[in-house]
Amino acid sequence: MTSIAILGANGRLGRAVGKAFIQAGYHVRGITRSGKLPADLAGATGIAANALDREALVRATAGVDIIFHGLSPVYSDWSSVLPMAENVVAACEANGAILLFPGTIYNYGSPLPEIITEDTPFNPTTEKGRIRVALETMLRTEADAGRLRTILLRAGDFFGGTGTGSxxxxxxxxxxxxxxxxxxxxxxxxHEWAYLPDLAATFVELADRQDQLGYYETFHFPGHxxxxxxxxxxxxxxxxxxxxxxxxxxxxxxxxxxxxxxxxxxxxxxxxxxxxxRLASNRLEDVIGSIxxxxxxxxxxxxxxxxxxxxxxxxxxxxxx
Structure with a gap:
């Protein structure tokens, strides 16, 4: 049975993605600071680890095939974004796991292109945008060096699923x-919206086809x-x-x-x-079929x-x- 570790399993995105992978028959390991998991992740195994503790994160994800990065810092303080991502990369590389990563629209800055495809160039004009571009650049560099496989799925604002904060x-x-x-x-x-159960199901579809994908794959999720x-x-x-x-x-x-x-x-x-x-994709439907x-x-x-x-x-x- 394929296994996946959900980082940030108590968060809105992590819960939706974890639930979708449980329903798809994956063995799911939920990584939270306390090790406790919400009721809607019944069937998952809870493991305690702080994402800012690299050694603890490597141990908590040992043996998994896939790691989903669902960690989200306080919106007003993104100083931990890159350090956490570096630790996630280290955990993936130490365990030979594929990284599933949710991308944002922040990378494109202002003014926003009215239609954003996988080929639209980045143009960050905010601190959050620059951090996200730096993060994705790191993932791409690791992939080009043959050290990390990443599947990135970019989406708009979230709605739906358990939790608040959108x-x-x-x-x-x-x-x-x-x-x-x-x-x-x-x-x-x-405005681009992503209904979380649909986004989570798309991550499952991509994970199911990991053998068909390269070392660094970027897809856009056209939601609502x-x-x-x-x-x-x-x-x-x-x-x-x-x-x-x-x-x-x-x-x-x-x-x-x-x-x-x-x-x-x-x-x-x-x-x-x-x-x-709006987000548009030149590739997603060709890979997974119906979105x-x-x-x-x-x-x-x-x-x-x-x-x-x-x-x-x-x-x-x-x-x-």
Missing amino acids: WFDLGMASKIQKGVYTAAGPADIV AITDLQMKAAMERAVGQKLAMSSLPWWVFKIGAPFMPMWKAMLQMAYLRFQPH PHTPLDRAVAEALTDLGIPVASLAAQKEAA
């Missing part, structure tokens, strides 16, 4: 039970490239009522940014909410249900799927 729950759906939809930018701007108007309409259908439209008060963030690190970090990346963009894609209405209804928000149409969405 624009979907912190912004759009934050006041939905009061009858309000909150747009983070112009309502008619196309939609406007706030389309997202709002899907939420309205899910909850069975019309929602008022409100806008995120970015001026408040500008005032508070010098005093609040999280607001400063959000403000630096605000361009993502004001510039239209996992839950219809928008069903995905939104399930994502709201995951947040504990009453939904009127979930049963109908499942029947229609």
